[in-house]
Amino acid sequence: MSKNIKLTSIVLIVLFSFFVLLKGLDKSNTYSPELSTTKIDFNFKAKDLFSDEEIFLDDLIKNDGMSLINIWASWCLPCRDEHAYLLNLKSLYKLNIVGINYKDSEINAKKFLKELGNPYTNIITDPKGINSIELGAFGVPETFLIDNNSKLIIKKFIGPLDNSTFNQLTKLIK
C-alpha cells in the first residue's frame, strides 16, 4: 500500500471517530425509555382487587379510543401526589383507567382508595411485580397511554404525573 493511501485512510478514520464522539457527547448516557414504542401483550391474567376474580387484561381494554394504565401502590408516596390527576382524568375526560396495584397488600390498597378516591375502572393486583414487567415498566409510579385497538403504547410516563405531563396527556386524549 502506498504511503499516501495509508495516511489518507488513517486520517479519514480518525476524523470519522472524532465527529462520532463529538456527536456522542450530546446523547444522554442513560437509557431514556420514551424511545421505545412497544406493543403490549395483554394476554396475561391477574386477580381483580375487589372481585377476587382472575381476569385477562385484554378484557379491560376493549372498544375504541384510548385507555390509561397506571401502576401504583399504597406505600408509594409520589403515587399520592399524582392521584388527584387520575381522578381528574376519570371524572372530566371519562378516560378508562386500569390500575395495577404493585407489590402491595390488598387491605392497604383498599384503604388508600377509600381515603383518596378511586379513579380506576378496574384494578388488578401484581403482588410480585411480574405483571408490570409484562408492560415493560421500571417501577412505581408509571403510567401508559395506550390505543385500545392497536394495543400500542402511545406514551409512557415514568414517575408521578404532574402539571406538564397532565397537559401532555389531555392533549393526546383529544
Add this chain to the structure above:
Amino acid sequence: MINQLGNYSLYIALLISIFVISKILLSLRKSSITLSGNIFSLISVQSIMVIISFLTLIYAFVTSDFSNETVYNNSHTTKPLFYKISGTWGNHEGSLLLWLLVLTIFLFIFTVESKNLSQRYRTLTFFFQQIIIFGFLLFILFTSNPFSNLFPIPNEGTGLNPILQDPALAIHPPILYLGYVGTSIIFSSALAAIISGSINKSWASHIKKWVLVSWVFLSIGILLGSIWAYYELGWGGFWFWDPVENVSLMPWLCLTALLHTIFTLEKRDIFHSWAVILSITTFSLSMSGTFLVRSGILNSIHTFANDPSRGVFILCFLFILIFLSILIYFFYQKTIKENLTKPYLISKETAVLLNNLFMMFFLSVVLIGTVYPIFLEVINNEKISIGPPFYHKLLIPFLIPFLFFMAIGPNIKWINDKIGKINFTQVSIFIISIIVSYFFVKKYGVSYLLSLPLFILSIFLFFITIKDFFGKKVNISQKISHFGFSLLILSILLNGVLSKEFSSNMKVGDERKFLNKTIKFESIKVIKEQNYQSLIGEFNIKDENNSLSLKPELRIYDQPQTITSEADISSTIFSDNFLVFNVLKNDGFYNVRYQIKPFMIWIWISVILISFGGLISLKKKNV
C-alpha cells in the same frame, strides 16, 4: 487568600509553558537546537509552581476551607484527616491537578536523567511534553479550576460519600496516574526521537526505564482498583469490564506490547517503526481514557459527574495530539533507519511479534467493546449493552494459543532457531498438564468445550515458567513476571470454576445448609458510630472440621442518606469466605449472600509478582 496563591501559581506555569514552546519553535528555524540553561530552570520553576498549587489545594481540604468551591463540594468537617487529604484528588478538578503535577514532575526528572543525551532530542521532548502540559493547564484554568471562590462562605461541605472513604481507593488514583503520565514522556520522547532521527538502540535503552516505570505503576494501580472493588462493593467480583476499568486496561496492554518491543529494539536493533507506533498509541489510549471517563459520554458506576462541554475540550485536545503525531510519523518516516533484515520464522523476534499481535487483538476487543455503543447510538440510534459475556467470548479462545506461545516463546533463540528443537522436558510437562486437566475437569464436572484446553495450557504455562527458573543465564526479572502472569491466569481460572455461591433470605436465628456447611444467622448488633449507624450481623459457618465466624456490616449514613454494605471476608491462602447481607422490605428478613472463592489471594499476589519483575528489571545496571 491561599486559594489565589494556588490559582496564580498555575497561571505562572501557563506562562512558562507558552514561553518554552515559543522559544523552542523559534529556535527550530536554526538548523541546530541548543538547550540553554534557561529552559532547564524554567522547567524546574514550572514544577515548583504546580507543586505549590497542589499543596495549597491539600491545605484547603485539610483546613476545610469552604470558600473554595471544590472543597465545599467534596469535603466535610467530620471527615477523618486521611480522607480529607485524599479527597483532594478524589474529584474531577483535583485529580486533573494531580495529572498536571505528575506531568511536570516527570518532565523535570526526565530533564535531569537525560543530561548526557543529545540536546536536539531532549529539546524536542521538552517541546512535546510542554504542549501536553499547556493543554492541561488551559483545561484546568478555564474549565475545571480547583480554586474557584464561593461567597458567602458556607459553614459545611457537602461531600461525604462513604464509599469513597477507603484506603485502597485513596491511593489508587495517584498510583494509576503515575502510570498514565509516564506514557506521556514516552510519547513526547518518541516524537522527538523520530524528528531527530534517533530511533535506535540507545533511545530504546533510555526510554526503557520510563516504559518499565509506567508499566509497574499502571499494574499496581489496576490491582488496587480491583482489590477495592472486591473488598468494598460487596459482589465478590474484582473485574466487571466496566468502561472505567477497561480504560485502565487498554494502555496496560499497549504498554506490555511496547515493553517487549523496546527490549527487542535494544537488543536486536529491529522493529523501529513499530516501537514508535506503540509509543504514540499508548499515550493516546491514556488520554482517550481520560476523555471517556470525564466527559459523561459513557454510562458507568464510576464516572465523574460532568458536563459535556468539558468533554468537547478534552476530545479536541486529544485529537489534536493524535493528528500531530500521525503527521509527524508520516512526514519523518524516512528518517527511521529500519532494519531491513527480516526475522526468521522460528526466532525470538517473531515470538515478540506474535506477542504484539495478541496484545493488539486483546486491546482491540476491549477498545471496541467500550466505544462501540457510542458509535452505534450516534449512527443508528440504537442502544445496546456490552458486558462480560462479550469480552469472555472473544478473549478466551485467543487466550489459549497465546498461553502456548508464551510458554515456548522465551526459550526460542534470537535470530534463528531450529524447528525440531522440541525439548523433552517441554513435552513431558505438556503431557502432565493434559493428564492433570483431564482429571480436574472430570472431578469438578466443568462441562464446557473450551475449559479443557484452557486448563491444559494454563497449567502448561505455569509449570514451564517454574521450570524456566532453573537454567543457565536466567533473566530473573522476565522469569518472575512471566511466572506471575501464569499464576494470574491459573488463579483466575480456578477461582472462576471453583467458586461457590449461596443466596437466601434469612431471619435472625435461621439456619441453612449449603454443601457440607451449616450457615447460622446468630444475631444482629446495632452500634452507633461517629457518622453512621452500624448493623452488624453475626453469622457462624460450620462444617465438620471447623467453625468460622463472620460479621458483615450494614452502615446507615444520614449525610448523605445512604446504606452501604460491608462484606466480611476471611482470607486464607487457599480460599476466601465472603459474606454479605442486605436488608429486605419484609420485616426481619435479610438477604444473605455467602460465597466461597478459592485462590483469591493468589490473584493479588500474582499481579504483585508481575510488577516486581518489572521493578527488578529497572534495577539492573545493564541489559
Add this chain to the structure above:
Amino acid sequence: MKILKTFCILLIFFLFFQNHSLASSSQQVDKISKNLRCLICQGQSVYDSQSDFALSMKILIKKKIDEGKNDDEIYDFLISKYGEWIVYEPKFNKNTFFLWLLPILVFLGGGWIIFKKIKLFKL
C-alpha cells in the same frame, strides 16, 4: 501462521454453536439474571441488585422457566419489553455485526502483516 489463524477462527465458530449445559432451574435463573442489566441501578446486574425491579425480574424469570421457556426465549421476551440494552451480551445481528467482526479483522490483518515481514524458510 495460516494454520494458527484458521484454528482460532474455528474456535470462535465453536462458541456460537455451543450448547448450553443443563442446569437446575435456580442456577438457570442465576445465569440469566447475571446477564441482565438492572435498569434502575447504575452498573449492576439483575443478579447482584436488591432493588424491587431486580427482585420482580428474578421471580418472572423463574416463572418463564417453569413455563418451559428456554434462555433465548426469555431474553427475547425481555428485549421486546425493554430494548436490547437490558442484555449484557450483545446479540449477533446487523447492528452488532462490526462489533464481533472488527477484532477478528484486526487479528487477521495483523497476522497478514507479520506474515509479510518474516522469512518463512531458513536459508
